[in-house]
Amino acid sequence: MAHTPILTFTEKGIYCAAGDFYIDPWRPVQRALITHGHADHARPGHASYLATHTALPVMRHRLGDISAEGIGFGETRMIGDAKVSFHPAGHVPGSAQIRIEVDGEIWVASGDYKTEGDGLSETFEPLRCHHFITESTFGLPVFRWQPQATVASEINAWWARCAANGKTAFLGAYALGKAQRLLSMLDPETGPILTHGAVEATNRILREQGLNLPQTVQATADVKPKDYPGAIVLAPPSALGSAWARKFGAQESAFASGWMQLRGVRRRRAGDRGFVISDHADWAGLIDTITQTGAENIYVTHGYTDIFTRYMNENGWNAQVVPTEFEGETLDQEPGA
């Protein structure tokens, strides 16, 4: 039976006519359902916001005074004729997939997701559905992540070696999500952990929500580097090599991102080390997730959409590319990757 799809892809974003709302819209709308607080998903200017209780504090911090309502994971709510619920996406703390059911037909907009548990974010939960909207940031078979524990020991070994050589270790990572995940992976026995202001602001919010993060010291102007020998500093990538960073004297820098899988990108970053760790699903993670949803119709957004879609279609799915205002987390911007 032909009918209007439950979700449509409009120039403002993903729209649900049955409930008259948008998901992660990029133009101002009346009612926005937000998967998570990263800037390319939670845009300013909407009349009302709905997001998980754990995603809201960061969104309020970033977007200022917004009219927003929280929802619990798994809690069901009727919006118009649409039955809506939020489920863990495992991308960053508070991040959700949004499930929409109308007349027994189920759609899932997964936002950004990662399948491996990281100990901080609510663990990803595959959802059975008919239509699945997936990202494809790392939708190529060259992207394959190591278990988090393996990367953690690489990072800790690097930090320990820096400390032994009398150098400060600078680790670049995005302020929301990746930085806290890295924090939780560090071995505090190695030395003090300092943070850039942007990272610490997010730490504070997440700690207030009850997230258990190791002790950190914000590296403000009056913090004297010599008081913190053997320290590691967590900072946004843009702060690496800045005047602020240089006052720490002898140092090594590293960058933590899924893009570090590629040697060319690593070398272009001109840092000393690259650690391959991402808050997105790798190739196998994407394919496994899509298989588990049981969905036949796949909508591919953010990333290597053309290539990923072709592969899905050749392997029996009915896949199509969904255009987005944001080319997403490409190599040029790399937020939260």
Place this chain on the structure above:
Amino acid sequence: MKEFAALFSAIDQSTKTTVKVDALVRYFEQAPKDDRLWTIALFSGRRPKRAVTTTRLREWGAEMAGIPLWLFEECYPIVGDLAETIALVLPPVTTTDDRSLSTWITDLRGLSEADETARREFVLNAWSTLGGTERFVFNKLITGGFRMGVSQKLMTRALARATGRSEAELAHRLMGGWQPDTTSWETLIEIDDPGADASRPYPFYLAYALEGTPEDLGETSDWRAEWKWDGIRGQLIVRDGQHFVWSRGEELMTDRFPELARARDFLPDGTVMDGELLVWKPASDSPASFNALQKRIGRKTVPKKLLTEAPVVLHAYDLLEWQGEDLRDTPFAERRRLLETACAGLPPEAPVRLSPQLSFDTWEELADLRAEARAEQAEGVMLKRGDSAYLVGRKKGDWWKWKLDPLTIDAVMIYAQSGHGRRANLFTDFTFAVWNGNDLVPFTKAYSGLTDAEFREITAWVRKNTLQRFGPVRQVTPHHVFEIAFEGIQESPRHKSGVALRFPRMSRWRQDKPLQEANTLDDLKDMLRIYG
């Protein structure tokens, strides 16, 4: 291979020279001698002959990874390196292998005798044994090209520390046509052999570009000046009744320039000259443009007709060895005097000309001479301190090249293509056009001159402004104007525009300049008339 893979990782994981050199020193002290020799060979661009075609490698890689070939081909330009793409798509393994680097290379070379089934079995077997960096290094051994942030200079420095020999001596030992199969660590590095290979050239001394004007160099009387020729830098060796011609890139070019064989008739054994290979116009007794030389570059054998049309001579400007004696520590003024002696009375049929010295008393006079360089088929002037020794590599202070400012033209970007390796995923290769009425006529490509930040910015723009894709090439909206700098311009029937540029690059991104104000084809033709 473990030690070599560890060395590779240590170098690859740092941007600091000291860390890289330390890693190399440790390796040169500890690795087996055959492995050290192969490492020197690999880092100096000598690699085992390719035993497997890249087509087969792609097919086998995709097959073992369980992905369709098209998907592999899509990944390759994004990764930017074939060896790395294969290493990444293959299923991960945790095993390792104890065979040494030289053993692996010997086995690989044996493959060229084997049939395809055996090659396939060998490669697939290696892929299922070697994990991580070892797998990547193995692929690099097959595909060649170990570009990894270690220059020959750094390697020589590390070798000097590991062996206690001087860098200059090692640089000289590493020159020439040695191959790791026909020599040994001892012969190459350790044995004192005065009668070493007669073909061995001296390391070239390279000049720095002079920024600004030469006034800061002090008294003009301390300096010698000559034309900076626009040809191929070459070293002519006459020893033991043989002759050899080397390029600056350490390529043996003897067979490419057969006319230089006659040097043996005119120069005594034990002579080594540094100079510029130029096409000579016998009628006017002057050098032809670089365009004429271009016909000879890349030709391994030269047809007779071309030998007559475009004969090559060496414009000698330095004498490195005379009567078997190494002159490199002798001051330039004295080497020059000896060079003039060596060239005195050479008949016109000798394939060597003395490159003249320019006489000047003030820097202004030299500046006036330099302004005339294009008319002499030169690209500027060279300044050499009279008391300078002939050093190794690029050193600041005694030799300067003072080139003419490049020619420039403002052009519109119309096509973009992404780069490789470090520049994979960035649009870095562009095609530029000038106006011809209301049409844009492509006339050159350029891919250097912008900063990484500018390349990132233009890449984001290209993604959003693609009109059409032709394979890897994207046609973009004509919008951005760039200043293209180049060293020369020639007529070229092969190009739509009718011109070809020499060494074009982007000198400025003219964000201030509207599209309509880019230059025209007529402007280009005017330049061709004046400078072509």
